[in-house]
Amino acid sequence: MKKLLSVFGVFLILLAVICAAGCVSEEQTEPTQLKIATTTSLYDTGLLDAVQDYYLEKFNVDLLITSQGTGKAIASAMNGDVDVLLVHSPSQEEAFIADGYGVNHRGIAYNYFVIVGPADDPAGIAGMTPEEGVTRLKELGDAGTEGITFISRGDNSGTHSAEKNIWKSAGFNYTAQITGSGPWYKETGAGMGDSLTTAGQLGAYILTDEATYLTYKKNNNLSLEVIIDEGTTLLNRYTVMTIDPAKYPNTNVKDATAFTNWLISEDGQNFIGSFGAETYGKSLFTPMNTLVNSSLPPFNIDSTTPAVIPTA
């Protein structure tokens, strides 16, 4: 019996120690909490973890960041589950604001999507515009050329929207002519990193944001190389929005507004602009304040006007 008790005792102590470690951080009630929904491609670079640490220390606000793909991020924002939305899908952002869910829309940073593929470029599309490149891929794919595969996210993510936009700009009807048009076009329905792995394994072409590509290439010996990286349809613009308190009066608009203003402040812009430079040899994001006027095409986003706390 004694032995049994001691075994049980050790077990309890172990539990208590582990629980204490787990609970301490949860009981930090002093900082206020700001809930942010964002997309995997932004979160997976590690930028927001760095922002989270910095922001807590400097402003005593805990950023609760959840990253679940653009579709889910927007859905949770529409349900009022978060205070701030950070995404990169112009058409979906527009709809979100038109439906009255978002206010204080500001641009925070941009980089470029790139089309990556096997180093030997079997389709010979290097140096083409994105539109010419995908047209060539479609022609070769339809002809059943050996070794030509294009991987699509196929998940209504920001990157998927950008890909559809390129097909449209190249003169194709995505639903009728591209998706399901043959074995050359494969949809993973997975996140950016998983899709990149799939493309790497299959030796396929894929549209990816540059940041995830660089992260993945460094961490995971991804065998794909950048094939096309120039063209206006490759612009990847990240923006922030506050959930309109008219829809959900119980969200944290005060901290949301302060956070928006920090992101577009010089301090915030420098923070974003310098992120990743050490690890990847180049920064992963270009801050908006490097532009003379971000309101002009192709950016089309205000990135300087200070946000004012919205009222219901």
Place this chain on the structure above:
Amino acid sequence: MGEITDGFLEAIMLIVTMNPEIMEIAGRSLYVSIIATFVAALIAIPIGALIYYYDFHGKRAVINIVQTLYALPTVIVGLLVYLLVSNSGPLGSLKLLYTTNAMIIAQVVLVSPLIVGLTIAALSGLDKEMKYTTMALNARAYRAMMTLVREAKYAVLSAVVLAFGRAIAEVGAVMMVGGNIRHFTRTLTTAITLNTSMGEFATSIALGIILLTIALIVNFGVNILQHHHGRMKDD
């Protein structure tokens, strides 16, 4: 192949150096799943005993439904609990979404059918005579049920351990309702998902090894308890 060996090395490093972020995540996984299993056991063992004890119309159908729920997809549980606790859902005012409490609720829903079903199975494993004797000896039904559960305690305990295993290993539900928020709702399984999508395969494998180690320790602890208990009874 390199990733697997790297994963093992990294797991050892993370454990030996007591990496604070990993310890926090492992602690949270344990906390959520132990509480969830405990709550589920409190609810489900009595329900299982009730279903076993009473003969009623449609009993087989009820047992069938319970057993079907073993296959409840974790993401569906997550989605249902999400819709329930979302700010625009019926329990939205409680502000449960993206908290460990929401994760506990989801895991309770997930593993309760398992405990109900296996409790029924455990009790059905007892001698039929015992049921009737116990019924005859106990004026109150709940006392009879408690006696029966006590008789089948090892099998019931196994059910609880199995439920804990399902709870701590699942990722779909805690991802949905917890949101995998760093320092708040990140568990071992959601951290594995995140690290995999970030291309940090070695870290994922390391976290997987830590999860298995925790499961091993828990099972080991329960086995020791059973063993000691069993021996004492024999003496």
